[in-house]
Amino acid sequence: MSEFQDKQDGYLNMELLRFTTAGSVDDGKSTLIGRLLYDSKAIFEDQMEAIERASINKGEEHVNLALLTDGLRAEREQGITIDVAYRYFATPKRKFIIADTPGHVQYTRNMVTGASTANAAIILVDARNGVVEQTIRHSFIASLLQIPHVIICINKMDLVDYKEEVYEKIRKDYNAVSDKLNVKDVRFVPISALKGDNVVDRSERMPWYDGTTLLYLLEHLHIKNDRNFNDKRFPVQYVVRPQKAEWHDYRGYAGRVAGGVFKPGDDVTILPAGLSSKVKTIDMMGAENMASAFPPQSVTITLEDDIDISRGDMIVAIDDLPSVGQDITFKFCWLSEKELMPNAKYTLRHTTKEVKCVIKSVDYKIDINTLEKITGDKSVRLNEIGKMTIRTTQPLIFDSYEKNKITGCVILVDDATNNTICAGMIV
Template structure:
């Protein structure tokens, strides 16, 4: 079974945690003791119903305030598919948490309160989703029970959001009216909304096609580790382990090594369960090559006629994640791109982007916590990159503070030069 990674986002009290709790509960993905603990806590708080949001809001501060702060990851499976959920916070001061949760997502669910409609935060979440190139977007109009399951209200929200989404890069947009509290259209179709002809949310999650979202054209294999076993029966074994970032690899394929530029062929593709006849994203495999080439961590294996850009000048959109320190021209940082690490100098801040209005502030001199802007970087050694729009794995990077070794920024490459 394949795995669908999806992130949830929405304004405060739109019901993200309740929705995930409902998905877990109705798909029988929680243990009895978990359910008993949630029921007990719900009773202690005096609520008349089982508060399923408590299944995901794990921090004490989250439960006290009724909000989501941390990115909570949850796992569940149905007979059709496995799921990894990232429950991301809605507050603007936790933008970095949402970026973290959505950066690896195949799909994003943005919740909207049917009573409030499309808010500024809804637009911000949609923009961040499109900026991170999440391929599929679901707009779940929640709390339909509080507007008497009104088709007219649902259509109003759909028209307003569709008009806004037309300005963004959203490839696949689906609208589903739900009530997370009551379970309407979450796991099974609701009898309260006979006017809605679409599928339930879980049915959509089970069947959305994600295989073609990966870049299967450009072969990209960043080398993570060189495997040389010490056992005598494997003394001739030399394998290169890593995660396939793009394309399809097969034994016998001609490949090129960067930075040397030497060509060879794949002798075999090994996994923990034995050899395989092909490898594709996001599989983690070990390649054995026909020729002995000096290959080390951070190198790239690609096709001779389809190479990534070898670049030291990067233009990127950066989300700044550090509190107390700002990103400004002349800042020196460490950059981690695929499996390669280098030092980077911030050459220029072109503009800071207002994620609510999409306005560009070209007079900005720095980026603070949770702010996003376009930045020029110069790195100390060549990186093997693609534009983020073409490949999220080879087009993304993180910035690290060299003195504290903490992650301070996440970037998406827009353009690159040698």
């Protein structure tokens, strides 16, 4: 029984790590994911049988691990991945969520989507081809979305005879690229996804490599500091008012802590009204009167004073205020086939607030293959990245994306189609 208790305790104390994978069509990304799932025993027999059947039907010699991640019919037929797919596996240390995004040029938006919630990015480089335009593009997106950790997997080492020189050259070439980008924590792992070298098990064919396997790295990346525990931010999501006698005067503000650590007794300001109060209680069913609340917890906060607060307002520390304003500049990625319409109004969503906005200027765009700025071109099309300035009908309560991702990100919605057409990271 004690053995079970230990294992159980281990399971219940797992951390969650989200990572995204990017690579070109033939970099072996699906094979790598298949390998991670297979070697960590997250693939079940019936799934394995299904892909064995499918591999035989397609006349392939080996079981094609890539078929595991190709979910939709069109993808299986065309042999490409066309959308973000989410995969799950766990080791006794961590539970992993993989956002598997396709690497073709036209799918920048999917990569941006997958990257938006990731703690880490795995970028695949084909050992035979080295650092190519796609590698730069993927790294640029990782830096744009400020993914805290980037892992460069140099894949297909088996096809270059596991040579150290190849690995070292790619490392050097990549460092020259990353110096120009804002990527903080870069790691390199030489692997063969097909043969399993250094993915889950250490390779004996690369004795010169003294680093860890990919899985070990994923299990041990330090992710606690990826969140902002300094600046108190609580966007009010929903007002809880129980119509029950026993809770007659209860007025709670439900939301997910976006930054900082809230405690009962904290002096807070409610924006945009600018009124002050104190945190009275922090509640959660089953854990009333919590001692504190921090990201990413969802809780309900009550205040000492009776103030009119609604969805879209923000509770913040009295001595550490975010910016409040209507002129917002952000880096963007355009997500829609419908081009930017210069004088049109869009709906903007930011935290729990929704307002209208107009685009004031497209400040520049970036050629993501050369990383050069393009100025003077005001058109914005699908997958284009750059910087723009907008004006909103009501003030936003925001931080820079660098300071706080949650209070620093926006999306634009096209009112004609209701589609999400633009992602923005406030400068």
